[in-house]
Structure formats: structure tokens, C-alpha cells
Amino acid sequence: MIRFVAGPEGDAVPDLAARLPGRGFWLSASRDMVNTASAKNLFSKAARRKLSAPPDLADRIEALLARRCGELLGLARRAGQAIVGFEKVKSELKARRAAASLSGVVLLAASDGAADGRAKIRALVGETGDGSQAGSGPALIEALTAEELGAAFGRDHAVHVLLLPGRLAEAVRSEAARLSGFRPARGTN
Structure with a gap:
């Protein structure tokens, strides 16, 4: 869910952190x-006052969510809770599977x-658990592009990333779930 507040100039403002006053x-x-709410003027109805929504509101929200995910990944990198690269991810998954500590891995x-x-990464998740039950295996997120993942790690691109269990991993999982509502599903073949 995304929270909106009435802006001072009469526009609907997305409040991704849910901390703005009002x-x-x-x-x-x-x-x-979001597009339906904009087209049917539902923001005004919900706020009980005249509000306008820009035509590119959904695109703005998508960009804000992608930026928020990148910032959280950068925090995870600086905290030493992120592993980048297929071989490193593969070895960490195998070590965690041997220790039966996959819960919370993203x-x-x-x-x-x-x-x-x-x-390949889906096969690794399949070997370690499908993630369908809480705590059964790692969550697999495919909402960010290689360029967006790489930017968080100071690289041109990154394709495979593993986040160690913790609050940052949960925050990335939550924000990526919101982001996936704004991005078209990519082919899985």
C-alpha cells in the first residue's frame, strides 16, 4: 500500500515512508x-477537498520506489549484509543450506x-526451498534492473545479489514488493 497526503498546492503527494503530516x-x-484513481478523481474524494494528480504520477512513484530500494541496498552493502556475484551468492546459499539457516535470506x-x-538463481532457490512458507527458504526478487542493482554497489551492473537476514533484508523485500506493482512482469523463460 502507498500513502498519499494532500500537498500545500492542492496536489496528491505520495508518502512512501508514511511520515508526512496530515x-x-x-x-x-x-x-x-494509481492510474484509475487519477482518472476518476478519487484523490479529491478521499481527501475531502480538491486535489489534482499529475498524469505521470505512477511513473514518479515507480522511480521513487526504485530509488528507495537502491538506497536500502546501499545501506546493506555498507553494513556488510550484501553479497554480489553469482559464485559468491551460490557458495553463501550452499553454506546456509548446510547450516539450515536460510530463513530471512533475500x-x-x-x-x-x-x-x-x-x-540458475531460480534453480538455487528450488534446491534450498521455494519460499512459499514463512521461513522455508529465501525470497527471490526480480523487480530491479542490473543497472539499478549495480548502482547500489558502485558497479555498472550487478545481476545476482544476496542479502543476509535482518531488518534491511526485510525492508528491501517490502519495498521491492511495492515496486513490482508498478513494473510489468518480465518473461520468466
Whole structure:
């Protein structure tokens, strides 16, 4: 869900951190939902006053969510809670599987990465657990591009990233779930 507040100039302002003052209203984290709310003037109805929404509001929210994910990944890198590169990710997953400590691990695969690279990481997740039950295995996120992942790590691109269990991993998982509502699903073949 995404919180919106009424801006001082009568516009709907997305409040991704849910900390801006004022009476807020919530909307599902979906491009279709934001576009529908804009088209039907539902922001004014929810705020009980005249509000305008720019035509590119969904694009702005997508960019803000991607930036927020990148910032969280940068924090994870600086905290030493992120591992980058397929071989390093693979060895960490195998070590954690041997120790039975996969709960809370978050895997990120670039959405624009090669299909075989994404298939390899999915196979690793399949070996370690499908993540369908809470705590059963690592979450696999494919909402960010290789360029967006790489920017968080000071590289041109990064395709495979593993986040160690913790609050940062949970925050990235949550923000990436919201971001995936604004990005078209990529091919999984």
C-alpha cells in the first residue's frame, strides 16, 4: 500500500515512508490502481477537498520506489549484509543450506539479466526451498534492473545479489514488493 497526503498546492503527494503530516489516504501499490484513481478523481474524494494528480504520477512513484530500494541496498552493502556475484551468492546459499539457516535470506536477480542467469538463481532457490512458507527458504526478487542493482554497489551492473537476514533484508523485500506493482512482469523463460 502507498500513502498519499494532500500537498500545500492542492496536489496528491505520495508518502512512501508514511511520515508526512496530515490526514493520509492509502492506495494499493499498483500502477493500474494509481492510474484509475487519477482518472476518476478519487484523490479529491478521499481527501475531502480538491486535489489534482499529475498524469505521470505512477511513473514518479515507480522511480521513487526504485530509488528507495537502491538506497536500502546501499545501506546493506555498507553494513556488510550484501553479497554480489553469482559464485559468491551460490557458495553463501550452499553454506546456509548446510547450516539450515536460510530463513530471512533475500535473493535479488536483475529483471533484465540473461534468462539463463535468472534460471540458475531460480534453480538455487528450488534446491534450498521455494519460499512459499514463512521461513522455508529465501525470497527471490526480480523487480530491479542490473543497472539499478549495480548502482547500489558502485558497479555498472550487478545481476545476482544476496542479502543476509535482518531488518534491511526485510525492508528491501517490502519495498521491492511495492515496486513490482508498478513494473510489468518480465518473461520468466
